[in-house]
Amino acid sequence: MFHPNTKFLVVDDFATMRKIVKKVLDELGYKNVVEAVDGKNALDILKEHQSNNSPFEFVISDWNMPNMQGIDLLKACRLDPVLKTLPFMLVTAESEQSQIIEAAKAGVSEYVIKPFNGATLKTKIERVYQKVTANSEKKAS
Amino acid sequence: MSAAIKQQSEHPFMNRDVILNLSNGMSTTLKLMANIDAHFEKPFADSNWKSPKEISVFLVLNTETYKGQVQFHFDLMVAKKIIENMVGSAVDENSPEILDGVGEISNIFYGAAKTKLKDLGLDLNMSIPQPCWTKDLPEQLNKAIKMVIPFKVENKDCFVEIILY
Numbered sequence: 001m002f003h004p005n006t007k008f009l010v011v012d013d014f015a016t017m018r019k020i021v022k023k024v025l026d027e028l029g030y031k032n033v034v035e036a037v038d039g040k041n042a043l044d045i046l047k048e049h050q051s052n053n054s055p056f057e058f059v060i061s062d063w064n065m066p067n068m069q070g071i072d073l074l075k076a077c078r079l080d081p082v083l084k085t086l087p088f089m090l091v092t093a094e095s096e097q098s099q100i101i102e103a104a105k106a107g108v109s110e111y112v113i114k115p116f117n118g119a120t121l122k123t124k125i126e127r128v129y130q131k132v133t134a135n136s137e138k139k140a141s
Numbered sequence: 142m143s144a145a146i147k148q149q150s151e152h153p154f155m156n157r158d159v160i161l162n163l164s165n166g167m168s169t170t171l172k173l174m175a176n177i178d179a180h181f182e183k184p185f186a187d188s189n190w191k192s193p194k195e196i197s198v199f200l201v202l203n204t205e206t207y208k209g210q211v212q213f214h215f216d217l218m219v220a221k222k223i224i225e226n227m228v229g230s231a232v233d234e235n236s237p238e239i240l241d242g243v244g245e246i247s248n249i250f251y252g253a254a255k256t257k258l259k260d261l262g263l264d265l266n267m268s269i270p271q272p273c274w275t276k277d278l279p280e281q282l283n284k285a286i287k288m289v290i291p292f293k294v295e296n297k298d299c300f301v302e303i304i305l306y
Contacts, residue, residue, distance in 0.1 A: 014245040015238065019228040020174070064248075064269075093252020096259065114249040115173040 001028075002058065002129050007049075008033045011042040011061035011070065012091075021060055021091070024118045028125070039068025043076055050082055058128070063092035063099070071099075071106060078107045085135075087128045091116075155288065155303070159265075160184070162257045163211060163301060164290060166250035174246065175226035177294060184290040192300060196220050196239065197275040198247040201268040210304040213247060214275060216297040223294070244272035 010021045010033055018035045025033050034049075034056070036042035042061065049055055059077070061070040068076075070090050077083040090103050093114040103111050109131060110124040164181050171177045192214040199212045215223075221234045224242030232238050247270035255267055290301040 014241055014248070016224060016228060016242040016245040019230075023229045093249045095253075095256050114252065115170040117173050 001126060002030070004029045005032055006030055006057045007054070008058045008060060009036060009042060009045060009056045010034070011036045011039065011059065011065070011073065013038050013062065013065040017062060017091075021121070024121045027118060028122055038065040039070060039073035039076075041067070042073050043068065046077070046083060046086075055082075056086065058125075059086060059088045061088070061090055063090055063094070063103075071102060074103070074106050074108055087132055089124060089128060155305070156263065158261050159254075159258060159263060160288075160290065160301075160303070162254040162261075163250070164292070166254035166257070167213070167292075167301070170246055170250040170253065171223060171294065174249065175223045177223055177226060179299075180293045182291040182293065184288050186286070186288050188285060188287050190287055190289050190302070192275050192278075192302065194299065195275055196243055196272070197278050198243055198270045198272045199278060200247075200251060200270040203266040208306045210302075212278070212300075212302040212304065213270075214300040214302065215243060216294070216299055219294045219297050219299055240272040240274075244270060247272060 008025055008030055010018050010025075012018045012021070012035075022033050022035070025031075034045065036045050039061070042059070046056055046059070059073075061073055063070040070092070074088050074090065077086055077088060084107075087109045088107070089110045089112060090108050091112045091114060092099065095113045100111055109128045112121060112124050164179075168179045168181070171179050192212070194214040195217040196215040197212055198215075199210055202209045202211055217234055217239070220239055220243050221232055223246060224232045224239065227242065227246070232242070251267065251270050255265070258265060286305040288303045290303075292299050292301065
């Protein structure tokens with residue numbers, strides 16, 4: 001799994017969902033969690049922390065949000081030379097095939113469909129870790 | 142079932158799949174996210190029914206031909222319990238957290254129901270659920286036909302209300 005100090009950014013316009021994700025992360029041993037209220041706010045925070053030399057290592061974002069949606073935040077990250085490899089998990093209540101395909105094409109690391117429980121989120125984070133590790137090993141070789 | 146409801150039996154919002162998916166969406170969400178069981182009861186029709194509960198969520202359902210609303214009505218203590226179970230900490234029943242939490246949980250079962258209904262070929266135009274105190278619900282049009290589906294959570298009554306215009 002990711003190291004316990006991994007820095008997470010949790011993005012959701014509903015405070016309750018941010019708390020739920022934070023609670024699960026806390027139970028998994030991750031305490032370094034920052035919150036953002038929408039995609040635009042998240043992008044500002046990501047860039048600010050990047051420029052302060054304390055970059056985020058994982059984003060968990062809702063899809064449907066005002067100002068900037070999660071999918072647009074993901075696309076913005078993938079276009080940014082620094083943020084393009086940032087592990088990025090999308091969380092959404094809508095599981096239409098077209099959405100899942102759009103997220104995959106945009107380069108999402110994992111996709112979580114609400115409702116979910118702590119075990120599901122843990123499994124998805126582990127899968128992201130395996131992908132990140134596999135990519136690192138591929139690059140190294 | 143009343144004559145008025147019988148007349149509306151072809152109405153897409155009275156479709157068994159719509160009702161089942163809304164109630165199943167809620168049951169699944171409450172169980173998975175809050176570890177709470179919801180037990181649905183027999184629906185009834187009553188055009189004069191008013192929610193006796195403190196918290197409501199409403200969403201507009203539209204097709205080109207039909208207009209209507211679905212409302213969920215929660216007991217305040219049930220809403221508090223659901224949110225506390227979800228976030229793992231105490232919540233003040235008078236705080237904005239209550240509406241935020243009910244809004245989020247409604248968003249979840251709305252999303253689940255919307256996807257399943259689309260899979261069944263019922264592509265309804267549904268607004269995002271709006272949580273509010275029941276006293277602040279928008280006025281309903283006259284001559285609305287209502288179907289009420291009671292459900293129990295923690296032995297307290299809550300309701301799904303389907304309103305046809």
